[in-house]
Amino acid sequence: MDDHWGEIRKLIEARRAERLAERVRTLGDEGRREVAVRLPGLLKELRGVDRWDDGLSGYRVGLRVAGAGCLGGAAAVTSWLYRRDLAPRWGGADNDVDLVLAVLADRPAAWRADLAERLVLRLRSADDRGVELALALLRETGIEPPPHDPLVAGWVDRGPARLGEDPLLDHLLPRLFEAEGVGRTLQWDREPGRGWLGALPNLAEAGRVKREALIDGCVRRFLRGGTPTDLRFFVRLHEALAPSPAEASCHVRDYLHLLPAAPGPVAELAVKRLRSCAELPADDLAEAWDCLLFRPERTLVRAGLSWLARSVKRTPALAEVIAAPLARAFAADSAELQETAAGLAMTYADDMPEEGRAALREAIGFLPPALGRRAAAAFAGGAVAEAEAVFTPPSPPPAPERARAVEPPIRSAEELSQTITEWTDSWQSWERLLAGFVVLAGRDRPGLVAATRDRLTAEHAWTYAQETWPRAEQWLRGAATALNGDARTRHAWRRFLPGRGLAGPDLLLLHRGAEILRAVEEDTLPPVLLATPTHDTGHVAAAELVRRLEVIEAAGAKPLAADLQQALLRLPRTPDPEAAERAARLTSAAGGIVAGWTCPEAHVTMEWTCEWGHQGPHDWRDRSHAHHVRLAPAAVAAPTGLPLIDLVLSVPGHWAEPEHVHWWPSTLPSHREVAAAYLTPHLLQHYWYGPVVRAQARHLARAEGPAGPAFSAVLARALGDRNTREPVDVLLEVAARDELPAAEIGRQAGLLLVSGEVRMIDMVAALDEAARRGGHDQVWRIAAAALPALLPAPGERPRGGLTGFVTLARMAAEWCDARGEIPEVRDVAARKGNSGLLREIRRLHDRLTEGTDGTGQEG
Structure with a gap:
């Protein structure tokens, strides 16, 4: 054995x-x-x-x-x-x-x-x-x-190869529509005719499984609920099966139950199938419209209004059931949808029962002023005076505090070790680590060595084989390695510092890291750094900067050059006379520089350039030709005599590789427009740095300094980002401080929309929300500046969604009582035709020139 x-x-x-x-x-x-x-x-x-x-x-x-x-x-x-x-x-x-x-x-x-x-x-x-x-x-x-959900998810995850011959098919297929996790597993199965989207319809066509069972399974899965991700595959499968009107009619009640709260894609397919069913009862139609017009998604509200309009036009008797759904649409968060709903209500007002007209009169208060007055006058028994209670936009929200104090400095090796463990790639963590490293190098060198030995130096050896160190963390690791007495290369601070190819804020950041590494090698580290921010905007309080200079001078040390220059760029724009007086009493050259420092001004310009995908000169605004738009910023500032500051404030015209994009606003917290200028070359990228750059709008909003074309371009592009509504908060915050360059934002928004870099529907949604939250005056000025670029030239086809933009502009103009003729609007309004766009432009023109001779002041 x-x-x-x-x-x-x-x-x-x-x-x-x-x-x-x-x-x-x-x-x-x-x-x-x-x-x-x-x-x-x-x-x-x-x-x-x-x-x-x-x-x-x-x-x-x-x-x-x-x-x-x-x-x-x-x-x-x-x-x-x-x-x-x-x-x-x-x-x-x-x-x-x-x-x-x-x-x-x-x-x-x-x-x-x-x-x-x-x-x-x-x-x-x-x-x-x-x-x-x-x-x-x-x-x-x-x-x-x-019965075990992970088994079903694992079965589908293995793919549908030879599915018809699988003995598990009959057991597990019904559970596919019930088991949790299947939807997430199949969310990437998206190509019709392939994968499960191809295999299941093919089996149904071959008679191996019942087509009705697959359709019924999808509908049952929708009724169970779930996130859009959970249901994405089943939506695609349902549409791949394309239920016929007869098959859809078997699930009318199910589709109606999906309309109020199902995720958008599920509700959309339910609408599609319900509209394919012939002769739905009036009560079912009223229920469907009522659900759709109460949804928050504008696409669904728009679909409901279209369905309602076509149905009533085809069957006028349905006017008796449309009042309640239209009353819900009066409260839509889109001026365009409100206009459509009110127009339908006024068209069919005479055919509605009295209780329907009463419901609409009660909802008039949600409509913009002029539209509300027209609607009130249209309903029998509705006096114009009732429209005085129409929706009034709220006052702009107050500005939040611009800056808050940051976390206190790192005080121990244990805290530094923990910070390294939790270090995300944020500038706040970097600044705390850098400051803690320098302080502890003088106060507790053995503890610092122990704290960084395994966490910063263990994987650093391979970086010595690189040509340069373009990342901030490489310099911190290099300094820790040198502190541990394990440096691979003498004078690494000189060898690995990139000479060019990076943006100015990145070069300043790397110079700070390199001089700390050099000071470690030469044992000349000061007891404290100067540029460590005191506020979450990146600012350094002048009094704290002087105190740090006093500590360094008392220790007989010298401040680091790049550290001093970064500290100067982080001083607030408002002078602190008391701090300047204290700095003047210092004997060091750094004290004299701080005492005499005034914030330098930089003039930023920006051009839109275009790269063509074909030969021949064309206007980049011409959408019939493929093009790639770039933003080319430049800045000019009076020399300060400090090389890194002069480098950073003179934005180069060429594109530079960004390494720490999300740190740049904190590098230049008193030079908002310069920081934005560095960001704009990367602004229009759909991947990589584009989303990161657009996220900096919030930080730029809390920076100081003039806001010009660069900041306007960043905010305009962020407003057109379909994935977030945070830029609306930014717009309102800057407006509350009276720092919003609304006209410039409008010009940049117009260029973005004309170039196709931003969808009209996304820009309208953001500006509409801003107007309804109290920013109607700023939205009007933005829209007025954008319209000249957006309105079609004679013979040109209008851009998609332009009617909604003009409707929004008119609503904002009414709310802020804007006056003053816009020549481009006047010229388009005078053209022949009766399209929806022309009617809306004429209403805007009439609004702007009402009670004037057309030459009044612009609102």
Whole structure:
């Protein structure tokens, strides 16, 4: 018997899994019991033999195969196969399924069925390592799988290859529409005709599964609810099946139940199928419209209004049931939708019952003033005076506090070690780490060495093979390595500093890191850094900067050059005479510089340039030709004599590689427009840096200094970002401080819309929200400045969504009582035609010139 164990052990240690499986199958009962007893001890011996991985990377398969073939009960085998130390380190499915199945082949059928069920119930996710073995055993044993959601998710995750021949199809297909996790597993299955989206309709067409069962399964899944991600695949499957009007009519009540609260894509398909059904009862139509016109999504409200308008035009008797839905649409958060709803209500007012007109009169208060007066006059019994209670926009919100104090400095090596552990790539963490490193290098050098040895220096050696160090963290690691006495290269601060190719704020940041590394090498670190921010905008309070200079001077040290220049750029624009007087009493040159410092001004300009995808000169505003738009900023500032400050304030005209985009506003907190100018070359990128740049609008809003074309371009592009409404908060915050360059934002927004970089619907949604939250005056000035670029030239096709933009402009003009003719609006209003756009432009023109001779002051 010992010989049997000896042979099994040698095969495991030699990693000969296939030969091992063959040998295990020849063992008798006593031999298997002996192996089962010895295996745990062998596992302990092998753990840690191989230093790569966790010591078992080469022995796992053999140990699993031996355990599966020799352990006695199904419960024991399940526990062995699921041992954590027998799981692959990097996750993923087991790669020994065939070998495990081979050693289980001679087990009794009931035992194998028991094992299959136990393995299924141990699954926790679709990518669980045991899914393959569980599925294989289920197929071999033919038992009905136990109800377990991760099994279904794992089944679909393996793909639909030879799905029609899969014995699990009939068991698991009905559960596909019920099991949690399936939708997330299949969310990327999006190509019709391929994957599950191709396999299931093909099986239905071939008669292998019932088409009605698939449609019914999708609808049942929608009714169960879930997130858009959970339901995305089922929406695609439902549309791939394309239910006929007869099939859709079987689910009318289900589709109606989906309209009030289902995710947008589900509600959209429900609308589509309901509209395909012929002769829906008036009550069902009224219920559908009532649900849709109460939805927050504008696309669904627009679809509901379109459906309502066409239905009533085709069947005028339906006017009796449209009052309640239209009253809901009066409260829509879009001027365009309000206009459409009010127009329909006024058109069919005479055909509505009295209770319907009464409901609409009660809702008039949600309409803009002029539209409300027209609607009130249209309803029988509704006096114009009732419109005096129409919706009045709120006052602008107050500006939040511009800056807050940052976390206190790092005071101990333990705190620094914890900060490194929690370090995200934020400028706040970087500044605290840098300041803590410098302070602790003088106060607690042994503790600092211990805190950084494993956390900053362990993986730093490979960076010495690079040509340059363009990342801030590389310099901090280099300084920690030098502090530990383990530097690979002498004068690394000179060798690895990039000379060009990076943006000015990045070069300043790297110079700060390089001079700290140099000071570590030369043992000249000052006791404290000057540029560490005192506020979350990046500012350094003047009094605190002077105090730090006093500490350095008292220690007989010298401040670091780049650190001093960064500190000067972080001083607030408002002078502090008391701090300047204290600085003048210092004997160092740095004290004199701070005492005489005044914030330099930089003049920023910006041009829109275009790269063509074809030959020949064309206006980049011409949408019939492919083009790639770039923003080219430039800045001019009077020299200060401080090289890094002069470098940063003179924005180069060429594109530079950004490394720390999200740190730039904190580098220049008193030079908002310069920081924005550095951001604008990356503003129009859809991936990589574009979203990061647009997110800086909030930080630029709280910076100081003039706001010109660069800041306006950043905010205008952020307002057109469909993924966030935060820029509306930014617009209102800057407006509350009376710092918003509204006309310039409008010009930049117009250019963005004309170039196709921003969708009209997204810009209108953002500006509409800003107007309804009290920013109507600023929205009007933005819209008025954008309109000249947006209105079509004679013979030109209008841009999509322009009617909604003009409607928004008219609403904002009414709310702020704007007056003053806009020549471009006047010229378009005078054209022949009766399109919806022309009617809306004429209303805007009439509003602006009402009660004037057309030459009044612009509102």
